[in-house]
Every structure is written in C-alpha cells, then in structure tokens.
Amino acid sequence: MKKHLLLLFALIQILSFATLAQKTIAVKCGKLLNVRTGEVLSNQVIIITNNTIESIIPASSFKQKTDTLINLSNYFVLPGLIDCHTHVLLQADITAEDYNVQLLKQSIPLRTIRAVSSCYKALQNGFTTIRDLGTEGAGFADVDLQKAIEEGYISGPRMFVSTLAINSTGHYPIKASEYSWELNLPKGLQEITGADEARKAVRQQIEHGADWIKIYADRNYYKLDDGTYRSLPNFTTDEINAIGDETIKSRKKLAAHAMTRDGIIAAINAGATSIEHGSGMDEECVQLMVNKKIYWCPTIFVNEYVAEGRAKAGSNINMQFKESMPAIFKRAINAGIKVAYGTDIGGYDWNLPEAKDFEYMVNWGMTTTQAIQTATITAAELLGKTGLIGEIKTGALADLIAVNGDPTKDIQLLQQIKWVMKNGIIYKSDK
Ligand SMILES: [Zn+2]
Numbered sequence: 001m002k003k004h005l006l007l008l009f010a011l012i013q014i015l016s017f018a019t020l021a022q023k024t025i026a027v028k029c030g031k032l033l034n035v036r037t038g039e040v041l042s043n044q045v046i047i048i049t050n051n052t053i054e055s056i057i058p059a060s061s062f063k064q065k066t067d068t069l070i071n072l073s074n075y076f077v078l079p080g081l082i083d084c085h086t087h088v089l090l091q092a093d094i095t096a097e098d099y100n101v102q103l104l105k106q107s108i109p110l111r112t113i114r115a116v117s118s119c120y121k122a123l124q125n126g127f128t129t130i131r132d133l134g135t136e137g138a139g140f141a142d143v144d145l146q147k148a149i150e151e152g153y154i155s156g157p158r159m160f161v162s163t164l165a166i167n168s169t170g171h172y173p174i175k176a177s178e179y180s181w182e183l184n185l186p187k188g189l190q191e192i193t194g195a196d197e198a199r200k201a202v203r204q205q206i207e208h209g210a211d212w213i214k215i216y217a218d219r220n221y222y223k224l225d226d227g228t229y230r231s232l233p234n235f236t237t238d239e240i241n242a243i244g245d246e247t248i249k250s251r252k253k254l255a256a257h258a259m260t261r262d263g264i265i266a267a268i269n270a271g272a273t274s275i276e277h278g279s280g281m282d283e284e285c286v287q288l289m290v291n292k293k294i295y296w297c298p299t300i301f302v303n304e305y306v307a308e309g310r311a312k313a314g315s316n317i318n319m320q321f322k323e324s325m326p327a328i329f330k331r332a333i334n335a336g337i338k339v340a341y342g343t344d345i346g347g348y349d350w351n352l353p354e355a356k357d358f359e360y361m362v363n364w365g366m367t368t369t370q371a372i373q374t375a376t377i378t379a380a381e382l383l384g385k386t387g388l389i390g391e392i393k394t395g396a397l398a399d400l401i402a403v404n405g406d407p408t409k410d411i412q413l414l415q416q417i418k419w420v421m422k423n424g425i426i427y428k429s430d431k
Contacts, residue, residue, distance in 0.1 A: 024047065026046070030042070030074050030075050035391060044059060051398050052396070052397060053398050055394055074431075076404070082131075082341060083130045083343050086133065086344070089346070094309040100178070102136070104174070104185075126354075128401070129158040129379075129385075142163060143209035158399075160211040160212060167191055168234045171216070172187060172191065172216060195241075213253070215234075215257065216234055218263025223320050229281075237269075253273040254274075256275055257277060258276065259280045264289075278297075286331060290335050296340065297339075304322055329365070338378055358411045358412075361374065362411045401421070403418055
C-alpha cells in the first residue's frame with residue numbers, strides 16, 4: 001500500500017512538473033497561408049506549446065490563456081522557409097581566385113567563425129531550415145555548426161549537413177596545375193578513385209555526421225551547335241553506383257551536382273534523390289526525373305549572378321545557361337517535375353538576397369503559391385520531414401515567419417522578412 005502511495009506521489013510530481021514546464025504562446029495572425037491549398041486565411045490564432053503547433057483557430061473563438069501573446073494582426077504569416085542548397089562555409093566564389101583564397105589563406109576556424117554569421121543571416125532571411133551541401137574544404141565544420149545551433153550556442157537554421165562531398169580524383173579545385181607542383185594543396189572535397197574508395201568515403205562521412213551524401217557528377221560543360229548541353233562525367237559507373245548503394249544502405253540520401261545528361265542520368269541510375277543545378281538538362285532528363293519523382297534544386301540566381309564575372313574571366317558557359325534557363329524551367333514545370341527551393345548561397349555573397357529565386361520561378365511560369373511550396377512542403381518532403389516543417393499545422397514545429405503585405409500577390413516581399421520564429425523561439429522582430 002505504502003509503495004502504491006509513493007508511486008502515486010511521484011506521478012503527481014512528474015505531472016505537475018510537466019505542467020509547469022509547458023510554455024504556451026499564442027500568435028495572432030492578420031493573414032495566414034495554408035501552403036498546401038494556397039488558401040489565405042484571415043484573423044487566425046496559432047497556439048504553440050513549447051516548440052510545437054498545438055492548434056490554429058479563428059481569432060473570434062480564441063479565449064485560452066497563454067503565457068505569451070504575440071500580435072501579428074497587421075502581418076501575413078507563413079511557415080519558416082527551407083533552403084535545400086546552401087554553403088554556410090563559403091563566402092562567394094565567382095572566380096577560382098575567390099575560392100582559392102578561402103581555402104589557402106583562411107584557416108578552418110576562421111571560416112567557421114564566418115559561417116556563424118552565414119547561419120545567422122539565413123535565419124534572419126526567414127530560412128528556418130537548410131540543407132548545407134558541402135563544406136568546400138572546411139572538413140566537418142558543418143557538423144559543429146549544426147551542433148552549436150541545436151545546443152543554442154549560436155542562432156541559425158535547423159541544419160541538414162553533408163560534410164565533405166565527394167568527387168573523383170583530379171576533378172575539383174584547387175587545381176594542382178595552377179600552383180607549383182611541389183605544394184601539397186588542400187582540396188574542396190574528398191576525392192576517390194575506384195568503388196572501394198567510394199564506399200569508404202561515404203562510410204567516413206556518415207561516421208562523422210553527414211545527413212546527406214553530396215557528389216559532383218559532371219564537369220567541363222559545353223553547348224553543342226544544336227543547342228544541347230553536354231559535359232564529362234566525373235565517376236565510372238562502378239564508382240557512382242557504389243556511392244549510391246552505400247548511401248541508400250545506410251538509410252541516407254544522395255544529392256548530386258549535375259548540369260547535363262552526362263551527370264544527371266548517371267546520378268539518377270545511382271539512386272540520387274535530388275539533382276542540383278541541372279542547368280543544361282534535356283527532355284529525357286526531365287522525363288526521367290518526373291517518372292522517378294526526383295527533386296530538382298534549380299539554383300537560379302547564383303547562375304545569373306556569377307555569369308558575367310565568369311565570362312570576364314574567360315568562361316562563357318554560365319552566360320549560356322542564363323539564356324536557356326527560362327525555357328528549361330518552363331518545360332520542366334510543365335512536365336510536373338518536383339522543384340525544391342535551393343539557392344547555392346555561399347556560392348554567392350551571403351549579404352545578397354536568399355529569397356531571390358522565387359522571383360525567377362514566378363516570372364517563368366509558377367504561381368506565387370507554387371513558388372512558396374518549393375521552399376515549404378516540397379522541400380520538407382525532400383528532407384523526409386513532411387508535417388514537421390514547411391507547414392503551419394497541428395503537430396508541426398513552430399517555425400513561422402511574417403511579412404508586411406501579401407506575398408501571394410507580391411513574391412518579392414519574401415526578401416523583406418519582418419519576424420522569424422524557429423522552434424517556438426523568436427529570432428527576429430522588425431515590426
Ligand atoms: Zn553548391
């Protein structure tokens with residue numbers, strides 16, 4: 001009997017502690033977007049308990065007492081955005097020189113300190129989740145940043161990381177031929193030769209905390225007279241398939257940088273979940289991606305941004321991609337390809353807008369709601385987090401942003417985020 005009483009007493013204590021620890025927040029929203037249906041709701045209240053959305057109710061029936069009341073009655077509220085292609089450890093690399101300076105003159109601690117600022121900017125830009133696709137020579141520092149954010153040492157988005165990234169030997173900067181051959185130069189990723197080294201690289205990266213495996217599937221892009229793009233594949237079939245096999249067996253996913261059919265088809269055959277850039281994809285690639293439900297991160301603005309600088313430095317290919325991208329994009333979305341928002345920011349300056357790609361998507365045929373879906377429900381699906389992020393619904397994490405005006409009418413408003421909440425904590429309030 002005494003034992004039972006003690007148990008009951010302990011249970012009451014646990015319950016009362018749990019009640020005390022529960023923190024409730026009500027967010028009054030002037031407008032709220034249901035990203036799945038595109039419906040814009042007026043005067044809603046989002047009830048949050050700790051870091052999770054409890055319910056969404058009309059303001060007229062809101063009577064509950066909460067610990068905190070946030071008034072966004074004059075604002076338009078959306079779920080926190082998701083950028084599926086970032087490089088927090090890179091601070092723009094328009095030319096090879098920009099890239100080499102970062103790898104040769106800046107230590108990894110210095111680059112990581114700079115990345116703390118990139119993470120802060122991403123969150124201020126309204127991106128509450130990112131998939132960071134390669135540290136570009138900064139080792140496993142992305143895993144450290146991910147931990148520092150999770151543990152609250154620094155503020156930044158929820159991160160999915162891919163650590164070193166993989167390419168075949170001799171096909172990635174820093175190019176040895178640009179320096180004295182006597183130097184032992186750092187590389188922007190992990191190089192492999194042969195299927196065994198491919199498997200080893202995947203295993204090592206996962207062991208160190210990679211959530212995704214990132215590969216570079218092609219290089220040396222060129223345009224044929226008939227307007228089609230080609231490139232050189234980076235891996236042998238054995239190598240790329242070994243990477244895919246090892247990744248999938250470890251229940252991880254593969255993201256492939258691939259510009260043309262030479263890289264795209266090899267990556268798809270190896271089991272890639274997403275194709276990054278795909279700036280020169282042809283009809284067959286589009287069909288294959290639609291049929292196999294493979295995601296496309298088109299990284300539009302970065303190409304527009306680097307095109308001129310690279311043309312001046314002697315490479316015209318980004319200019320050519322820039323010209324053909326509108327038609328490629330339209331054809332792909334008409335065919336029903338799954339577009340996941342990915343910017344490649346870090347490849348361009350972190351002080352430039354991260355929400356710029358939305359504008360191009362809308363100019364090239366998407367509705368504003370479809371464009372927003374690329375950075376919310378579709379991105380969440382790519383990350384395997386449907387229902388948890390990218391949506392304002394019961395059970396989702398409290399990742400919310402607010403803008404002043406209606407982004408379904410003016411998509412550029414996503415470049416002026418006024419208020420950011422991640423995991424139930426406010427990180428920006430410029431109201
Ligand atoms: Zn990239």
